[in-house]
Amino acid sequence: MTHANGALGATPVRPSLLEVRDVTVAYRVPGGGANVALSGVALAVHEGEWLAVIGHNGSGKSTLAKLMNGLLIPGRGDVIVAGMNTRETALHRAIRQTVGVVFQDPEDQIVATLVEEDVAFGPENLGLARDEVRALVQSALDAIDAQDLRLRAPHQLSGGQKQRVAIAGVLAMRPRCIVLDESTAMLDPEGRREVLDVVARLHRAGTTIVAVTHFMSEAALADRIVVLSEGRIALEGVPREIFGDRERLRALDLDVPPVAQVAERARALGVGVRGLPLTVGEFVTALP
Numbered sequence: 221m222t223h224a225n226g227a228l229g230a231t232p233v234r235p236s237l238l239e240v241r242d243v244t245v246a247y248r249v250p251g252g253g254a255n256v257a258l259s260g261v262a263l264a265v266h267e268g269e270w271l272a273v274i275g276h277n278g279s280g281k282s283t284l285a286k287l288m289n290g291l292l293i294p295g296r297g298d299v300i301v302a303g304m305n306t307r308e309t310a311l312h313r314a315i316r317q318t319v320g321v322v323f324q325d326p327e328d329q330i331v332a333t334l335v336e337e338d339v340a341f342g343p344e345n346l347g348l349a350r351d352e353v354r355a356l357v358q359s360a361l362d363a364i365d366a367q368d369l370r371l372r373a374p375h376q377l378s379g380g381q382k383q384r385v386a387i388a389g390v391l392a393m394r395p396r397c398i399v400l401d402e403s404t405a406m407l408d409p410e411g412r413r414e415v416l417d418v419v420a421r422l423h424r425a426g427t428t429i430v431a432v433t434h435f436m437s438e439a440a441l442a443d444r445i446v447v448l449s450e451g452r453i454a455l456e457g458v459p460r461e462i463f464g465d466r467e468r469l470r471a472l473d474l475d476v477p478p479v480a481q482v483a484e485r486a487r488a489l490g491v492g493v494r495g496l497p498l499t500v501g502e503f504v505t506a507l508p
C-alpha cells in the first residue's frame with residue numbers, strides 16, 4: 221500500500237530489526253505442569269528506536285529479553301532478528317552478533333581479570349585477528365568513555381563502571397541492538413546515571429535499544445514503552461500516552477515518573493505547573 225499524501229510519504233519508514241511474532245513461552249516446573257511466562261506476544265522493534273519494557277515482577281520481561289537474541293526459543297511463535305529466525309541454531313552466532321544482551325548483575329558478566337581482556341572476550345571468540353580485536357576493544361571503550369579503565373581489574377570497579385564494561389563487552393561485537401535487562405537495578409544513583417548516559421549516547425549514534433526497567437524515570441526517556449502484565453502486552457505507546465493514562469496505569473499498579481508525581485503535588489499546592497512533565501528538564505520548563 222502506498223500513501224497518496226506527499227507529506228506522509230516524506231516520513232521515513234523505519235524497518236523492524238526485531239520481530240516477536242505471536243510468541244508463547246511456558247517453563248516446565250518441577251513435579252509437572254508449566255508456568256506460562258509469555259502468551260501470544262507480538263512486538264516489532266524498529267531499527268534505531270529506544271524501546272522501554274516495563275511491568276511487574278513475573279510479568280515476563282526477562283523472558284522477552286532472552287528471546288531477543290536466541291538465548292531462549294519460544295514454545296510457539298517466532299522471533300526474527302534482522303531476518304533471521306532464532307529457531308535456526310546455525311544462525312545463533314550471527315544473531316548474537318546482531319543483538320547483545322546486558323543483564324542485571326554486572327558480576328555475572330565479568331569473565332576476565334583485566335578490563336581490556338574482558339571486553340576482548342567476544343571478538344576473540346569470533347576468531348578475529350589480534351589487530352581487529354584491539355581496534356574493536358578500543359572503540360568499545362571509547363563508546364563507554366573508559367579508556368582509563370583499560371588496565372584495571374573489573375572486580376575493583378564501581379557498580380556503574382562494571383556495568384559500563386559489560387556494555388563495552390557487548391559493543392565490541394558491533395551489535396545493531398542492545399537489550400538491557402534491568403541493567404541499572406543494582407546500581408547506586410551515580411552508577412545509574414553513568415549507564416543511562418552511555419545508553420543515550422548509543423541511541424543517538426543509531427544503536428537500537430531495548431531497555432527493561434522498573435524505573436519509570438528511565439522508561440520516560442525511551443521513544444516507546446511496552447507494558448507487560450501476566451505475560452501479555454497490556455499497553456503500548458509513546459511515554460506521554462502511557463503516563464497520561466493514569467487509570468490504566470493504576471489498574472496495572474504502576475505509577476508515573478517521580479518528576480510527574482512532584483508536578484502533581486505542586487499543582488495540588490497551587491503552583492501552576494503546566495502539562496505532564498516526565499523529565500526534570502520538562503519540569504523546569506513547565507513551571508510558571
Ligand code: ADP
Pocket residue numbers: 247248249255256257275276277278279280281282283284
Ligand atoms: P520478569 O522479568 O518480568 O520478572 P520473568 O520473565 O523472569 O519475569 O518470569 C515470567 C514468569 O515465568 C514468572 O512467573 C516466573 O516465575 C516464570 N519463570 C521465569 N523463569 C523461569 C524458569 N527458569 N523456570 C520456571 N519458571 C520461570
Ligand code: MG
Pocket residue numbers: 281282283402
Ligand atoms: Mg526480570
